[in-house]
Amino acid sequence: MxxxxxxxxxxxxxxxxxxxxxxxxxxxxxxxxxxxxxxxxxxxxQTEIIGKYLVENGPNGFLVNQPQVWNLIHEVGLEKDLVPGSRLAGKNRFLWKNSKFQKLPGSVLGFLFNPILSVSGRIRVLCEPLVPSKRDENDESIRAFALRRLGREASDTLLDPFVSGIHAGDPETLSSLAGFPRLTVLEKRFGSIFLGLLRGGLGKAKLTKGCQNPNLSRIWSLKHxxxxxxxxxxxxxxxxxxxxxxxxxxxxxxxxxxxxxxxxxxxxxxxxxxxxxxxxxxxxxxxxxxxxxxxxxxPANTLAVVVFAFGKNQVRHPMDGFGYLIPSHENRDILGVQWCSSIYPGRAPKDKVLLRVLVGGMRRPDLVQLPIAHLERLVFENVARDLNISGQPEWVHTKIWNPAIPQxxxxxxxxxxxxxxxxxxxxxxxxxxxxxxxxxxxxxxxxxxxxxxxxxxxxxxxx
Ligand SMILES: Cc1cc2nc3c(=O)[nH]c(=O)nc-3n(C[C@H](O)[C@H](O)[C@H](O)COP(=O)(O)OP(=O)(O)OC[C@H]3O[C@@H](n4cnc5c(N)ncnc54)[C@H](O)[C@@H]3O)c2cc1C
CATH class of the missing domain: 3.50.50.60 (FAD/NAD(P)-binding domain)
Structure with missing residues (x-):
């Protein structure tokens, strides 16, 4: 039987x-x-169509430095609809520092000449291969890890907004081993993040489906x-x-x-x-x-994703990249902004722009509690100032995530x-x-x- x-x-x-x-x-x-x-x-x-716009209330894409989503999309037969983020979005990512946009370096060499860190901050980062590796297997916070390996300035200026961008978390409490295994493994195996990266220590994702060689620095999504x-x-x-x-x-x-x-x-x-x-x-x-x-x-944090549509002619900034992140020490109300219509084609009509702002997380949970109209006004004032926007948005849409991202x-x-x-x-x-x-x-x-x-x-x- x-x-x-x-x-x-x-x-x-x-x-x-x-x-x-x-x-x-x-x-x-x-x-x-x-x-x-x-x-x-x-x-x-959660993808939503608002008029002629395509809005992501949650994740905006996936990376191909690991193969799973790429392979799954092939497995379910959606490979024809794969869309890479634009070349500019892959190349231009910004930080809001000292009240202006600063482009993040795209390579180690670029980093040497990039004024995002002071000269002494850059020298400290370059000394990373000389820092002895951690002897024990105990966990430590990602901030402690970064302070040890890269120094205070890189930790506050580069790591802190990176942690906000991915986890909307607090670097002082997040686990380096669980949250950032790709960094900690480099120290463990090569004694240094830099030496590990130079030796290809992260390996290459096994993209078993499709024979393309997708650009690793870009984010990917689907047409719809x-x-x-x-x-x-x-x-x-x-x-x-x-x-x-x-x-x-x-x-x-x-x-x-x-x-x-x-x-x-x-x-x-x-x-x-x-x-x-x-x-x-x-x-x-x-x-x-x-x-x-x-x-x-x-625990998990709470997050608000506030999305705005504007006419292109309202925004003076070219929005020629992925968007920008903001380190905590800038004391701003927002964590970061993604220029959605510059990242993927077809997210907004040709003469419009679409952008979304991440607010709250572990840094400012109080803001997610505000009445929506109040929150939207506050966020609008922030982006209007940063991007030199005139007039009012065509529309604004807010999604509150509670719980949002586990910490x-x-x-x-x-x-x-x-x-x-x-x-x-x-x-x-x-x-x-x-x-x-x-x-x-x-x-x-x-x-x-x-x-x-x-x-x-x-x-x-x-x-
Ligand atoms: C705003 C935001 C932006 C993000 N951006 C990115 C990004 O760009 N790239 C990326 O890779 N990741 C991103 N992430 C992370 C990623 O989206 C999530 O980690 C992932 O989608 C979680 O999937 P999941 O299925 O594990 O959990 P969830 O998506 O949380 O699904 C769990 C489901 O369980 C249901 N449920 C809860 N309780 C019960 C119950 N008692 N009975 C039955 N059902 C229940 C819930 O309703 C929910 O539908 C982002 C996350 C957020 C919130």
């Missing part, structure tokens, strides 16, 4: 959960169900935005339910699970938890308080280890998503792929 299908329930329909669902459902031995609490799939990925990837994943051969908040899960005596929803419960042979850490903590609370406690120790604090890898122990204890429980193994879209897809491999390797016990 043939085995019945293995029932896999995935809780959370962001990119992590949907990728796992897509991949598992390619194998007919699984029956996969994705449960999503909100009224739409995609989680942080990242929502296009979500729509495609969502169309996979699995059962999906939105408006479906999972309250808790209960282990059954035969190793299976009962998933408790508002008015019904579902049976599962294996469970994949792909929701934010706080939600996971709530779901696990009654069945495994210790596991719930681990997830509750992973991997010092010691995060110990938490992850304990979470893996919990998974082993239960055997048929798998935890993935941006709360655990990396926040980038590539990291989320990688975790989903690893989870599928672990489920494939699982001996199912049919009684």
């Amino acid at each position: 043939s085995n019945p299908k293995r029932k896999i329930v995935i809780i959370g329909g962001g990119i992590s959960g949907l990728t796992a669902a897509w991949k598992l459902s390619q194998d007919t031995k699984y029956h996969v169900t994705v449960l999503e609490s909100s009224n739409r799939f995609g989680g942080c990925i 935005g990242l929502g296009q990837l979500i729509n495609r994943l969502e169309s996979g051969p699995f059962t999906k339910k939105t408006n479906c908040l999972v309250h808790r899960v209960q282990p059954q005596t035969n190793g299976t699970w009962s998933v408790e929803l508002n008015s019904e419960s579902l049976y599962a042979d294996a469970l994949v938890l792909a929701c934010p850490p706080k939600a996971t903590s709530g779901i696990l609370k009654t069945m495994d308080p210790e596991a719930a406690g681990l997830f509750s120790r992973i 991997y604090e010092v010691g995060h890898l110990d938490l992850v280890k304990k979470i893996r122990d919990v998974e082993s204890r239960w055997g048929t429980l798998f935890c993935i998503g941006n709360g655990i193994g990396g926040i980038s879209l590539n990291d989320c897809v990688r975790q989903a792929e690893e989870c599928v491999q672990r489920i494939d390797a699982m001996p199912f016990n049919y009684q």
Whole structure:
């Protein structure tokens, strides 16, 4: 007699959960169900059409220094719609420093002649290969790591806005090992970030799909935005339910699970938890308080993404690049600005510009609490001054993310280890998503792929 299908329930329909669902459902031995609490799939990925504009409320693209999203897009047949960020966006990234734009260097040589750091700051950075590497394996904050290796000026001027741009986090509390493994591995393997980079220490991404050689310095997206990837994943051969908040899960005596929803419960042979850490903590609370406690120790920030459309003739600044980031010591209300219509084609009509501003994060959580109209006015005043904008925006649109991005604090890898122990204890429980193994879209897809491999390797016990 043939085995019945293995029932896999995935809780959370962001990119992590949907990728796992897509991949598992390619194998007919699984029956996969994705449960999503909100009224739409995609989680942080949210593409919106506003008039003739294409707006990303969440991630604006992905990098190809890691292969996962690139390969996934090929796997689901969307490769023809891949769009690279523009050449200018790849080349020109700015910092707002001392009340003006300063272009970030694109190479080590460029760095030597770039006045973004003082001469002594640059000399200190160039001494990085001489700094002894850390002897112990203990975690430290990314700020402590940067102070040690690059000195105070580079840490405050370069690292701090970089951390805001990616994590919207606090460099004093974020873990160097969990949040920035590509930097720490260079110190560990080569004794120096610079020497490691020069020797190609980060390796090349294995882009197994498509034979192109995409430009590594550029960001990538899809013609119709990242929502296009979500729509495609969502169309996979699995059962999906939105408006479906999972309250808790209960282990059954035969190793299976009962998933408790508002008015019904579902049976599962294996469970994949792909929701934010706080939600996971709530779901696990009654069945495994210790596991719930681990997830509750992973905080997340709040963020506002404020998007503006202007006529091109209103903006004096050429917006000839990706956008700009702002170091904390500039004491500004905004974290950074992305010039969306300069990054990808087709995001705004030809005679218009589209830009989005990131506000809040760990630096200014208070701003995300402001009434929306107040927040939008404040943000408008900031960008109007920076970019020399006259008149009012054609429209403004704000998305508040709460929770936004999980913050991997010092010691995060110990938490992850304990979470893996919990998974082993239960055997048929798998935890993935941006709360655990990396926040980038590539990291989320990688975790989903690893989870599928672990489920494939699982001996199912049919009684
Ligand atoms: C503003 C912003 C900009 C970003 N920019 C980039 C970028 O440019 N590039 C990049 O690589 N990354 C970026 N990121 C990070 C990246 O987008 C996220 O880390 C990633 O999308 C997270 O995917 P996920 O599936 O793990 O989690 P999520 O997208 O958070 O999905 C989890 C899902 O679980 C659902 N859920 C929660 N509780 C329950 C429950 N009890 N029952 C059922 N469902 C539940 C939620 O509704 C949600 O849909 C950005 C993030 C944000 C917020």
